[in-house]
Amino acid sequence: MRRTLIAVGFFVAVALGVASPAKAALLTINDFTGGANTVWTLDVQTGCSSCAITLTANVGAGSSLSGSFIDAVQFAIAGTDPTGITVNSAPGGTALWTQPSFDNLDASLSGGNQCNGGASNNVCFETDTTLGFGPIASSTTYTWTFTETFASALPSTLTTGNIRASFNNAEGQNVHTFSPDGGTFTNTGTGAGGSTGITLVPEPTSLLLFGTGLSMAAYRARRKKQNEKK
DSSP: OHHHHHHHHHHHHHHHHHOOOOOEEEEEEEEOGGGOOEEEEEEEEOSOSEEEEEEEEEEOTTOTTTTOEEEEEEEEETTOOEEEEEEEEOTTOGGGTOSTTTSEEEEEOOGGGSSOEEEEEEEEEEOSSSSOBOOOOSSEEEEEEEEEEESSOOOSSOOEEEEEEEEEOTTSOEEEEEOOOOEEOBOOSOSTTOOTTOOOOOOHHHHHHHHHHHHHHHHHHHHHHHHHHO
16 A cells, blocks of 8 residues: 555656646747847746746847947736836846836836836836947847736736837937837747746646556556455
């Protein structure tokens, strides 16, 4: 009987170890206007109320944005109510982006390229310099990481969202504003968002493995009992 319990425990552990939780959702929006040749990605941890978020801007070869400065960035996750955000890392260092206006909830890019407008449930943050961060270069990826808190836990599946950004030239004048209509999240279960605090949910393959383990354990127990009767 003891061996049977050990076998069952082993297969339970294996099943849970193989299970793949829904870790993150990815929002990818291309900015090809005016030769910008940049891919923006928002990687959001799900199933949490204090969530890891990674924002990346992959500036492609020959981008017209090369030599410009990133002045401000805005993003939104539909159906959420953000209550706070902390910058953990950012291009040029966190000090460049950490300022009173950084924790700017329900805000959007507006006049002067900064976060001067209103937009419900959006997060907008700006640099604390006249030009912004830069000059940026082609064939380079720029990354921000955050911890964002929400009024309630995010669901395991996200729907839509948006990413916006503004760029200045060396004179501090706006040369490009990335302002798409938004996009749809791909809930792949993978990403940089992490999986802290997420409950493991076994996939069908894991459940099959678990069931097989129970069957083998039951077969061994029945066979042992038959041998003892002999």
